Amino acid sequence: MRSERKVWSRIRTLTDGAATGLAVLSTVLVVAPLVAIFVYLIYKGASSLSLDFFTKIPKPEGESGGGMANAIVGSAVLLAVSSAIGIPIGIGGGIFLAEFGRGTKLANAIRFTADVLNGVPSIVMGVAAYALIVSPQKSFLPFTGHFSAFSGGVALGIMMIPTVCRTTEEMLLMVPNAVREAALALGVPNWRSVLSITVKTASPGIITGCMLAFARVAGETAPLLFTALGNQFWSTSLNEPIAALPLQIYVYAISPYDDQHRLAWAGALVLIVLIVAAVALVRYVTSRGVLKGAS
Amino acid sequence: MADKGFEWLMVLCALSIFAIVVLIASELVKGSNLSWNQFGFDFFYKSVIDSYTKLPNYWDPVNGHFSALPFVYGTLVSSFLGLLMAVPLAVGLAVFLTEMCPPVLRGPLAFITELLAAIPSVIYGLWAVFVLVPLLREYVNPMLIKLFGWTGFFGDDNPSGLGYFAAGVILAIMILPIISSLTREVMTAVPNSQREAALALGATRWEMIWISVIRNARIGIVGAIILGLGRALGETMAVTMVIGNSPGIYRSLLANGTTMASVIANEYAEASNDLHRSALTEIGLALFFVTIIVNAAARLLVWAVTRGAPARVQ
Numbered sequence A: 001m002r003s004e005r006k007v008w009s010r011i012r013t014l015t016d017g018a019a020t021g022l023a024v025l026s027t028v029l030v031v032a033p034l035v036a037i038f039v040y041l042i043y044k045g046a047s048s049l050s051l052d053f054f055t056k057i058p059k060p061e062g063e064s065g066g067g068m069a070n071a072i073v074g075s076a077v078l079l080a081v082s083s084a085i086g087i088p089i090g091i092g093g094g095i096f097l098a099e100f101g102r103g104t105k106l107a108n109a110i111r112f113t114a115d116v117l118n119g120v121p122s123i124v125m126g127v128a129a130y131a132l133i134v135s136p137q138k139s140f141l142p143f144t145g146h147f148s149a150f151s152g153g154v155a156l157g158i159m160m161i162p163t164v165c166r167t168t169e170e171m172l173l174m175v176p177n178a179v180r181e182a183a184l185a186l187g188v189p190n191w192r193s194v195l196s197i198t199v200k201t202a203s204p205g206i207i208t209g210c211m212l213a214f215a216r217v218a219g220e221t222a223p224l225l226f227t228a229l230g231n232q233f234w235s236t237s238l239n240e241p242i243a244a245l246p247l248q249i250y251v252y253a254i255s256p257y258d259d260q261h262r263l264a265w266a267g268a269l270v271l272i273v274l275i276v277a278a279v280a281l282v283r284y285v286t287s288r289g290v291l292k293g294a295s
Numbered sequence B: 001m002a003d004k005g006f007e008w009l010m011v012l013c014a015l016s017i018f019a020i021v022v023l024i025a026s027e028l029v030k031g032s033n034l035s036w037n038q039f040g041f042d043f044f045y046k047s048v049i050d051s052y053t054k055l056p057n058y059w060d061p062v063n064g065h066f067s068a069l070p071f072v073y074g075t076l077v078s079s080f081l082g083l084l085m086a087v088p089l090a091v092g093l094a095v096f097l098t099e100m101c102p103p104v105l106r107g108p109l110a111f112i113t114e115l116l117a118a119i120p121s122v123i124y125g126l127w128a129v130f131v132l133v134p135l136l137r138e139y140v141n142p143m144l145i146k147l148f149g150w151t152g153f154f155g156d157d158n159p160s161g162l163g164y165f166a167a168g169v170i171l172a173i174m175i176l177p178i179i180s181s182l183t184r185e186v187m188t189a190v191p192n193s194q195r196e197a198a199l200a201l202g203a204t205r206w207e208m209i210w211i212s213v214i215r216n217a218r219i220g221i222v223g224a225i226i227l228g229l230g231r232a233l234g235e236t237m238a239v240t241m242v243i244g245n246s247p248g249i250y251r252s253l254l255a256n257g258t259t260m261a262s263v264i265a266n267e268y269a270e271a272s273n274d275l276h277r278s279a280l281t282e283i284g285l286a287l288f289f290v291t292i293i294v295n296a297a298a299r300l301l302v303w304a305v306t307r308g309a310p311a312r313v314q
Helices: A002-048 A051-055 A069-100 A105-119 A122-134 A149-174 A177-185 A190-218 A245-253 A258-287 B002-031 B033-044 B069-100 B103-118 B121-151 B164-188 B192-200 B205-234 B237-242 B260-270 B274-306
Strands: none
Touching: A002 A258, A002 B069, A002 B103, A002 B121, A002 B164, A002 B205, A051 A069, A051 A258, A069 A105, A069 A149, A069 A190, A069 A245, A069 B002, A105 A149, A105 B002, A105 B205, A105 B274, A122 A149, A122 B002, A122 B205, A122 B260, A122 B274, A149 A190, A149 B002, A177 A190, A190 A258, A190 B002, A245 A258, A245 B121, A245 B237, A258 B103, A258 B121, B002 B033, B002 B274, B033 B274, B069 B103, B069 B164, B069 B205, B069 B260, B103 B164, B121 B164, B121 B237, B164 B205, B164 B237, B164 B274, B192 B205, B205 B260, B205 B274, B237 B260, B260 B274
């Protein structure tokens, strides 16, 4: 009897140890690929980076040299368009959810729709943008009828909306009600109170959300494949196909030339540095306490 | 007056989210009309048998034969392979981070998983093409063929290292962060009194985790897994770069395949005719509906747990 209990207790201890070991092992297995990706990216990318990368446009296939200057500028143009679409609508939606619609059925439905929209694959956004802007000859939107920077920007902008909207809402909900009441008690109209008191108090958090959305779409490739299309030459026109950093990385990664592979690695390093910087900044701001000024 | 105007402006912004979903759906439906009229529901499960080779001819833009079957198959196979590898690791990581991790490590580890989620798909693809696929080709695939070749799931007729299995591995790496962070969220939502009760009864740490944490959080964990599935189904770039892009149905997991997302990525810009483009749009529409249903289900499950609704006890 006693020995039986001892065996049982030994088994339990062993199981506990095994579970701990497995949890540690899975943590290691998760961290390993990340470290592998980063080390390889830095090693490959840094050895391929040069001044030419930032100043020259791509050389024709097979020739060595050239850079991705046009793709970097193109990405900036696309992101400007997408931010102009995604950020105002997202913040407006967030303000509605937090300030006007709190607890209503409409707000719940919109919150749910935003979450679902967040999960729609990016390639589907590309198909939708194609059907909306690239293929019709006439539509309520400008620049229709052909591949254009504008269509790519719209696809990316739509993808930004849910992230911006939900973080804005979350940040506004953190603003204490006393702040709102104080503003209203002073006779400030509601819209003024929302914009220059509540939103202003939560603004570091809202900016964080925008950065997060920005970092996410900066690396998107799939929605650009048949909207922005890519371009071997300089172009900043919204009406023309435009180059983008992730698109160029994709094209070079699957090309047969070593020189283009090197450029792909360099481009990937530049892209990841931008994104990691954004994420780290976001983390720094949020860990400092977003609303320290308010409390 | 200004107050009402401002409120309406905000309502308009919020409503535009609805409008966007409706607009996407209607554009996709409109675009896939041609293919729907031609093939109907057969599109997703039937195919033409070629009169010469007597083999199924799934995808033939020149002769106008289109069937989504190989793409649906490829999407399902690669996604489930990804889940199979990602779920145990993700749950293990979440358990480690919430229950075992020394506080010093918690911040950096959470940051690292967050970074994993922020890496763009195309960079995963780049890494997979130049690092993962050679690794699989040289070491992992030969071993799998030797050990499990007799099952027929690991054929040795594709020496490239690309294929369903490579896609599954890269998908696993990509969906790990989302599953793990949501699992962590639902595990943290389990009240501490539950843990204390189990420990007070003399449970070991693992027994405590099993009885009070995983049991209570299981609905949320299922939600997290479904959300990961949603991501895997629609993942495009990395999968396109490693799956080999061959429109067929193969039993071997090491064979080249395609997925719904990757065929759109490969062919949409250069679709040869209207029917071809319409068929691709229909695949996009199917992907849209499936991911909406999957995401809605997952969100509901996660909400049920983290919103403080009491977890169902048996």
